[in-house]
Amino acid sequence: DAGVIQSPRHEVTEMGQEVTLRCKPISGHNSLFWYRQTMMRGLELLIYFNNNVPIDDSGMPEDRFSAKMPNASFSTLKIQPSEPRDSAVYFCASSSRERGGGANVLTFGAGSRLTVL
Amino acid sequence: AQSVTQPDIHITVSEGASLELRCNYSYGATPYLFWYVQSPGQGLQLLLKYFSGDTLVQGIKGFEAEFKRSQSSFNLRKPSVHWSDAAEYFCAVGHTQGGSEKLVFGKGTKLTVNP
Numbered sequence: 001d002a003g004v005i006q007s008p009r010h011e012v013t014e015m016g017q018e019v020t021l022r023c024k025p026i027s028g029h030n031s032l033f034w035y036r037q038t039m040m041r042g043l044e045l046l047i048y049f050n051n052n053v054p055i056d057d058s059g060m061p062e063d064r065f066s067a068k069m070p071n072a073s074f075s076t077l078k079i080q081p082s083e084p085r086d087s088a089v090y091f092c093a094s095s096s097r098e099r100g101g102g103a104n105v106l107t108f109g110a111g112s113r114l115t116v117l
Numbered sequence: 118a119q120s121v122t123q124p125d126i127h128i129t130v131s132e133g134a135s136l137e138l139r140c141n142y143s144y145g146a147t148p149y150l151f152w153y154v155q156s157p158g159q160g161l162q163l164l165l166k167y168f169s170g171d172t173l174v175q176g177i178k179g180f181e182a183e184f185k186r187s188q189s190s191f192n193l194r195k196p197s198v199h200w201s202d203a204a205e206y207f208c209a210v211g212h213t214q215g216g217s218e219k220l221v222f223g224k225g226t227k228l229t230v231n232p
Binding site for chain 1: 151153158159160161163166171183207211219220221222223224
């Protein structure tokens with residue numbers, strides 16, 4: 001199992017440019033999460049999908065951010081236009097519910113480090 | 118609102134010493150609790166979890182944690198720290214809200230291990 005795969009690992013762009021981050025979840029996982037990590041705010045949940053359907057996007061900072069999950073094996077997080085304050089590490093995580101219930105157990109990707117100049 | 122507090126931003130211990138990382142949570146019902154570890158430049162890896170039952174849970178890499186409802190705590194422990202344990206540790210509480218499930222993370226505790 002290759003785990004959760006994110007690309008690119010590093011992205012440097014200029015303010016105003018469009019940024020697209022990609023995620024391939026673990027095969028068979030039916031939930032996918034996008035998190036953002038910064039020194040000031042820690043780990044913040046941006047959006048959560050269940051069976052490819054967005055369930056909760058209340059953490060998306062503003063309309064410049066959008067996320068899609070066209071199929072069970074791929075998701076994107078897009079920022080347009082990007083701003084310096086969007087600089088952060090963006091993590092994708094996937095999960096499936098364990099037998100017997102309980103909360104989702106997340107497996108994280110290695111993250112995409114975004115720098116907006 | 119649910120929250121997680123990790124009071125210690127940075128802890129330094131000597132290799133071979135014991136370790137305890139503190140975590141306090143705020144949640145109205147029985148929580149799902151997690152500890153994750155993050156090595157530099159890496160994603161988060163699950164160390165252990167508590168859903169129900171025995172309040173002392175064992176995890177990977179020799180870590181354990183104890184759920185204490187009366188203290189709203191879920192502290193992480195290891196009897197003898199190895200240099201490879203140097204990393205950042207995150208406590209998290211999971212809950213269901215409006216049909217979705219979220220993990221709320223603490224701000225993390227960075228562990229330095231001295232030789």
